[in-house]
Amino acid sequence: MRIDFGEPKPLDSLEGLRLHDPASYVEECRHDVWLALRRQRPVGVDEMPDGTRYWSFAGYADCDKIVKDTATYSSEEGTILASVGVGDSAGGQTITLMDPPDHGALRRPLMRTMRQSVVRRRADAVREKVLALIDPLLHGGEHDVARLMRLLPMVAAGDILGIPEKYWETIAFNTTASIAPEDPEYAVGRNVGDTLRRVHHQLFACFTDAIETRRRDPGDDVVSALLGLEIDGRPLEDRRVMLNCYSVALGANSTTPHVACHTLLALAQRPDIWRTVVENPSVIPALVEEGARWTSPTHHLIRRVTTDVELSGAQMAKGDWVCAWVASANRDEQVFDGPYDFDLGRSPNPHLGFGAGAHYCIGAPASRFALSVIFEALALRRVRFEVTGEIRHLYSNWINGITSMPMRFTPGAVTA
Numbered sequence: 001m002r003i004d005f006g007e008p009k010p011l012d013s014l015e016g017l018r019l020h021d022p023a024s025y026v027e028e029c030r031h032d033v034w035l036a037l038r039r040q041r042p043v044g045v046d047e048m049p050d051g052t053r054y055w056s057f058a059g060y061a062d063c064d065k066i067v068k069d070t071a072t073y074s075s076e077e078g079t080i081l082a083s084v085g086v087g088d089s090a091g092g093q094t095i096t097l098m099d100p101p102d103h104g105a106l107r108r109p110l111m112r113t114m115r116q117s118v119v120r121r122r123a124d125a126v127r128e129k130v131l132a133l134i135d136p137l138l139h140g141g142e143h144d145v146a147r148l149m150r151l152l153p154m155v156a157a158g159d160i161l162g163i164p165e166k167y168w169e170t171i172a173f174n175t176t177a178s179i180a181p182e183d184p185e186y187a188v189g190r191n192v193g194d195t196l197r198r199v200h201h202q203l204f205a206c207f208t209d210a211i212e213t214r215r216r217d218p219g220d221d222v223v224s225a226l227l228g229l230e231i232d233g234r235p236l237e238d239r240r241v242m243l244n245c246y247s248v249a250l251g252a253n254s255t256t257p258h259v260a261c262h263t264l265l266a267l268a269q270r271p272d273i274w275r276t277v278v279e280n281p282s283v284i285p286a287l288v289e290e291g292a293r294w295t296s297p298t299h300h301l302i303r304r305v306t307t308d309v310e311l312s313g314a315q316m317a318k319g320d321w322v323c324a325w326v327a328s329a330n331r332d333e334q335v336f337d338g339p340y341d342f343d344l345g346r347s348p349n350p351h352l353g354f355g356a357g358a359h360y361c362i363g364a365p366a367s368r369f370a371l372s373v374i375f376e377a378l379a380l381r382r383v384r385f386e387v388t389g390e391i392r393h394l395y396s397n398w399i400n401g402i403t404s405m406p407m408r409f410t411p412g413a414v415t416a
């Protein structure tokens with residue numbers, strides 16, 4: 001989705017909203033819709049194409065509550081719009097699709113392989129890999145940054161996940177294809193079903209081999225942690241290990257590249273902000289955090305109500321589907337001053353870009369580190385960058401992604 005600077009003109013009418021339509025996120029900046037929702041209809045009912053209805057919440061306080069109150073708002077049947085009405089075949093099996101307390105049995109050991117102290121310990125090796133990935137940008141010239149950044153999550157976290165490097169490209173491409181099979185960049189099959197079959201087949205082949213490799217040669221990584229895990233005294237069966245590999249790889253690949261791209265794009269559009277970063281690189285942690293809020297790589301998070309409940313006037317019944325529009329929450333003027341500004345001084349910055357509560361992103365330390373390395377390296381070399389061609393956005397109602405972004409990089413060109 002395009003992201004514009006400045007407050008949008010809210011939509012005049014909310015009639016006939018098609019929030020589920022992936023096409024509506026390709027060309028337009030949809031903050032006009034979310035602003036109108038927050039002003040006119042912060043809580044409402046929307047419909048999927050098959051007529052299944054779901055509650056839409058647009059304000060920060062409600063979204064924060066929905067995401068944090070896991071007893072009332074369950075993740076077990078799906079966390080994306082595509083699951084509304086049909087559920088998710090991996091429900092109850094993966095870290096993202098489980099509720100506390102069972103969820104903790106998976107999350108705790110995975111967390112141990114990905115927490116801040118681990119990222120710090122692995123920092124030198126990861127920095128070297130990230131710098132190698134962005135080396136072409138540091139040397140200048142024209143590059144399609146979106147294609148280059150596709151590999152960033154695997155470079156940043158592939159070793160933490162325990163996935164052999166030979167699979168990184170395949171996994172990076174296919175995880176995104178699995179959530180955007182209609183996007184022209186990712187439509188590798190004859191039709192959506194064929195694309196999904198192909199990408200799932202390749203993903204499961206990679207994960208099967210990664211699992212066998214780690215079984216023979218266990219390490220300090222996610223796959224090994226999954227293999228060593230016992231729930232109720234029984235090891236996790238291979239299918240479940242595989243589904244969790246998929247879930248973690250998807251979490252990584254569907255988000256991190258787009259925060260990198262959208263942040264670079266915002267800085268290209270506002271060279272004054274980039275100059276501030278170049279002159280004072282100590283703001284880079286704030287830049288990364290604001291980049292995550294600005295991008296809000298997941299437009300929404302879905303939950304299902306476990307009991308009859310009321311929230312902000314909505315009388316919901318057990319089994320109702322609920323959508324927290326995180327991207328809208330991250331522009332809520334009740335919480336963020338100047339929400340349509342890219343503000344390096346924003347503090348605090350309690351954005352929901354990484355989620356919140358029990359499901360808060362476990363990859364946040366790894367992705368924050370990788371993003372910091374990129375901006376530190378560009379700042380150190382005083383690289384100027386500008387867009388040189390057409391930017392293409394991901395065909396998805398879930399992920400705010402960029403699939404192509406040609407840019408020119410000029411080292412030493414940011415002058416004091």
Ligand code: HEM
Pocket residue numbers: 067075079095096097107153157247248249251252253255256259292297298301352353354355356358359360361362363364366367368
């Ligand atoms: C800028 C980068 C990233 C963003 C913005 C992001 C965003 C998110 C969000 C919004 C959630 C919450 C989902 C929910 O509540 O249903 C989440 C959870 C998760 N993320 Fe990330 N993510 C990023 C990077 C990563 C990386 C690099 C990895 C893996 C290496 C990862 C793995 C996960 C996993 C496994 C979960 C599920 C945690 C749980 O359910 O307990 N993410 N992420």
